[in-house]
């Protein structure tokens with residue numbers, strides 16, 4: 263959500279903060295601000311809108327100094343405005359604070375502070391924190407900060423600087439991610455490793471209820487009682503330029519094109535040959551535990567939820583284990599019954615999505631074993647799970663998830679195939695064919711990318727349509743839902759992803775010439791039924807884009823356009839089908855001149871419930 267970058271060293275803090283925030287801009291971008299400490303003074307600059315506005319303002323009025331904190335905001339409490347943007351300052355303007363998260367008891371804290379004479383200028387929950395620090399401040403910033411943090415309920419990643427302490431910045435976290443970059447003669451606070459990789463690959467990942475006092479040459483980690491904590495630095499596994507566009511117009515485009523390589527990396531060391539069994543380091547489940555499973559429950563949000571829906575299908579069809587898939591935000595309300603030997607599989611790109619993290623904790627409390635399928639290494643979800651299988655997609659910056667989605671499905675397919683093998687739920691022949699097909703996926707993904715121009719031509723035909731319907735069945739129902747989500751989030755075209763079987767129970771009323779339908783009609787169990795659905799739409803003058811296997815002769819006769827995918831076992835087609843649908847959404851959005859990497863109202867990592 264919000265991005266945080268703090269710097270202490272010898273370089274100009276504004277330059278570092280702006281460059282770091284640029285890498286985090288995808289997390290939230292309705293306002294931005296920075297506070298710099300220099301010569302015993304604190305100077306603050308804030309703007310409404312994107313980071314570029316802050317950069318321009320700083321060009322006109324440079325703030326010089328080698329200690330500073332910056333922030334990009336995604337509004338929760340209080341609309342985007344200059345006063346609501348961070349950093350927030352104490353009444354005397356000598357302490358500045360940035361925050362990511364939500365303070366749940368802010369209303370009562372605010373009432374208390376107001377009764378004690380503190381004046382508030384914003385509508386945010388964050389402002390209470392800086393006044394609390396000010397209230398407790400008696401010359402020791404770390405002591406005041408520690409006391410203030412103890413009064414807070416909710417989620418926070420915090421960074422604080424003070425005009426009275428030009429050699430110090432302080433950070434703390436609970437539930438919201440926070441990382442400290444370790445430099446030489448300089449150190450960093452960032453809300454995401456990607457923001458600091460340009461300057462160092464050594465970081466400390468901060469845990470809940472830990473804080474750090476950071477100088478140019480030292481980082482002192484403690485708990486909230488002040489007890490020292492020893493921690494080994496973590497080495498960021500990707501190269502310094504991984505978070506750059508590399509010649510692509512948008513990160514989303516780059517990430518779509520990274521899929522063949524990412525798939526190869528995901529398979530590496532896990533699946534060597536079709537005849538060999540799958541090796542999943544980190545899964546942390548014995549063969550006896552796998553054989554004893556009575557149920558698997560996938561839980562996730564958004565795109566990751568769609569990957570979980572595919573997972574549900576694979577667990578039942580392939581591994582023959584009863585499976586469910588829940589929206590993380592709905593799970594707690596349902597107070598789910600967790601039977602013995604239930605495995606919860608949590609799916610998350612960021613590993614920090616608040617709703618998903620809450621669902622994970624709910625499962626653990628109820629006694630389920632929890633494994634996660636995560637991209638960001640050492641993220642909260644990864645750390646709190648009993649086992650973790652990383653999808654190995656590398657940094658995903660575009661707000662619309664692409665490579666993480668296909669890699670989530672690939673990883674889940676590996677898990678399901680492994681379970682099927684251990685439980686004897688599929689024949690050796692079936693497993694060999696599936697594993698062979700999985701090994702062929704990077705090549706198939708490349709073939710699909712090489713067809714980009716064909717998909718772009720289809721996009722040019724439909725980009726002005728106000729509405730779209732995506733239909734699928736069986737394992738490709740989630741593909742329809744994901745295709746529609748991709749289109750709506752980056753193009754703002756209203757799109758519905760629906761079960762083709764459900765169409766005549768309602769959505770068919772929408773069909774007319776200005777609504778285009780994407781019908782996923784690859785050969786398999788549901789093919790004939792999909793042809794019937796296409797005919798129903800055509801009979802009502804609705805244009806249809808079919809998604810079909812190479813060489814299909816029927817779909818081109820029925821549909822107005824066809825997006826072709828190479829043939830593979832039906833169970834893993836959600837991986838290949840996703841790629842032309844990503845490309846279609848991308849080009850439609852590009853033709854509409856949308857801000858593809860930063861769609862309105864969205865943030866990459868949703869760290870609030």
Ligand code: F6R
Pocket residue numbers: 563564565566567609610611612613614615618661662663664747748751866867868
């Ligand atoms: C859509 C998208 C979101 C995320 C969702 C979960 O393109 O990216 O729907 O999938 O916010 O995020 P993670 O996977 O980080 O838990």
